[in-house]
Amino acid sequence: MISRVFTLLAICFALMVSIVNSKPIYCLNGNCLYTRSNLTTETIISELGPQLSQRSVIIGPNDASWANVTSRYQAYNQPHILLVIQPGREEDIPTIVKYANSNSVDFLTVNRGHSLSGSNGRFNGIQISMQLLTDITINKGGKTAWFQGGTYDQQVIDELFKHGYVATTGSCACVGMMGPGLGGGHGRYQGKYGLISDNLVTLNVVLADGSTVRVSEDSHPDLLWAMKGAGHNFGIVTSFELKIHPKQVDTWYYRNYVYTQDKLETIFQAINKFHNNGTEPVDMAYEYGVYTMMPNISTTEAVIFWSFAWSGSQSGAQKYLMPFDKIGPVSIEDGNVPYPEIPDRTGSGLNDVVCEPGFEHIVGQTETFVWNITAQRKIYDLYNEKVRAQPLLNSTVVTMEGYSTEGVKAGESSSSAFPWRNSYNHLAFISISYAPNPALDQFALEWRNETRALWREGDPGHLPTNYVNYAWGDEPLESVYGYEPWRLEKLRSLKSRYDPSGRFNYYNPITGVQG
Known part of the structure; x- marks a missing residue:
């Protein structure tokens, strides 16, 4: 018996050595x-x-x-x-x-x-x-197409347009499709067709344990709901099927204005009137303004740049743009161009600053239906004050985006994890931008906090809301994923099922724990 025990111990020891050394x-x-x-x-x-x-x-x-x-x-x-x-x-x-x-x-x-x-x-x-996974396949019948997970906006716009189609994409040419899409996905075609996430049909997803699932209304519909607004928390999308639409016009009209600061109040009055609490025309798909430095105009004061993009010819857009002509811009640039050229012509193309990597961007954001003009003036004045104090931050932009919202509002609020379907049509953020320099970080963070506070003070009847794709990571979870208690409860229940170990906790996690 003793001999047998020693034999077993020897075998166990040999196995342990083998395992340790393997x-x-x-x-x-x-x-x-x-x-x-x-x-x-x-x-x-x-x-x-x-x-x-x-x-x-x-x-x-x-x-x-x-x-x-x-x-x-x-x-x-x-x-x-x-x-x-x-x-x-x-x-x-x-x-x-x-x-x-x-x-x-x-x-x-x-x-x-x-x-x-x-x-x-x-x-x-x-x-x-995902850069090697960029295949696009248009399905027979032209109702949907398959996109691999590495596809990006300009690539999708170019490829579909070449075959007579368009799709919901983000507004910035260099950004990937799925990053914004998993958080909702605002873009130029949302007024007609809804968000990127509203057009998702099927997702091929790798889960946290390495297993693969095909997600659709017929297979894992609960996960499809979560992926359409909070998808960063649940898996890796290796490819996806998206609705596509026949192009209705060959060219879009754009008009870019540059104004000096004395026109600020008049500009925001005109923008508020144009959007009229979310009743803006569908074909004025996207407009945005920026406080930014243009040294050829002024070295001491930011200018106000405003860009409009209209789905169609100039004649259709003109009556909406006349009020902005009358304000008295310093300059106007405009033209009718094929839709794939619109990002380049309006400042969000592949070669524009917004696509340039390697800079720090300290970001704060807000959403609203109406611009508070007093707050916008304070934010503008603060911009000039901060750049005078720290000239290395003169690449900073304060951006005010406006979208057509009819297609977004057409969806049911409970149909996806995206919580803000009827909550705003203006989305604004400050991006304090500079070459990496830790000595500037605290100054930039304080400026960001001051700007965000001014936006919130200017909209006292509106609970803070944050678009997850622009979120910094310190916002209350409810302001990112929705104030209705059932939303976070449902998301956390699905998280415990599909990612119990929190492997996807590195981008605005619904658990409230980063990493």
């Missing part, structure tokens, strides 16, 4: 409670690389392309990236997730890197970059 170490349940201390970039490449498709790329800190693949629009408090994996096929993504889970390594999925969140610095792990 590489790699995998968890049987894919959910380890430890992180491997020897998990270097080289180890991951040697272990994970052979499991991925041939087209996949793994990039480490010593590679020449490292700076490029880790570059982000938001340089403030950046995530800590161990290495970057660019999957060559959708099927590679579950493999990556399972590997990360088996080694207790966090993962973060990136399309174009345009997150504005200020809390990304809490992430430390593998970046899954």
Whole structure:
């Protein structure tokens, strides 16, 4: 008996030595409670690389392309990236997730890197970059199309227009489709067709445990509801089916105005009258204004730039634009152009500043139906005061966006996790922008807080609301995901089902815990 016990102990000891010395170490349940201390970039490449498709790329800190693949629009408090994996096929993504889970390594999925969140610095792990997954397939009949998870706005606009179609996209050419889409997705076609999320039909999703599900009204409809407004919390969309629409016009008319500050009150009076509490014309799809420095006009005072985009010819837009002509702009630029050129002509094209990576952007936001003109004057004066005090912040913009809302309001408020269907048609934010410089951060954060406070003081009867795609990360959860108690309760119940370990907690999480 004693001999048998010693024999068993010897076998157990031999097995333990074998397990300790073996590489790699995998968890049987894919959910380890430890992180491997020897998990270097080289180890991951040697272990994970052979499991991925041939087209996949793994990039480490010593590679020449490292700076490029880790570059982000938001340089403030950046995530800590161990290495970057660019999957060559959708099927590679579950493999990556399972590997990360088996080694207790966090993962973060990136399309174009345009997150504005200020809390990304809490992430430390593998970046899954979707840049190689950009296929677009128009389905027979032309009612929907399939898009891979790495597609972006300008690419989608160009490809569909070439075949006679349009779709709901964001307004900025360089931003990925799915990032905004998972948070609702405002854009130029929302007045006619609703948000990006309203047009989602089917999603191929990788869940937190690495399993894959096809999400639609017929399969996991509860998850579809959550993905349409709070989707960053629930999974990785590797491809999606979206409704597309025949193009109705070949050209759009745009008009860009530049005004001096003495016209501010008159401009906002005209904008409020134009929108008339959400009854703006559908074809005036998008207009926005900016406080910004233009040294060719003034080196001491910000100008007010305002841009309008009309779905159709100038003749249809003219009666709505005449009041803005009469205000007396410093300059006007306008024209009729094919729809794919509208981002370039209105300041949100691929080569515009709004798409330039590598700068810090300290962001604060608000939403409203009516601009408080007194508050807008105070915010403008504060802008000049702050830039005089700190000239390195002269790239800062205060942006006031206005959308046609008819298509958004047509949807049921309870139909998706997006909570603000009937809550605003103006969306504003300040983006205090500068080359990375920690010495400026506190000054910028204080300016951001002062501006946000002025917006809120100017709208005292309106609970704060925050568009999740512009959220900084310090806002009350109810202001991001909705004040009706049932919304957060439902989202948290679904979170406990689909992501109980909080693997997707790095972008405005519904749990209230970043990272």
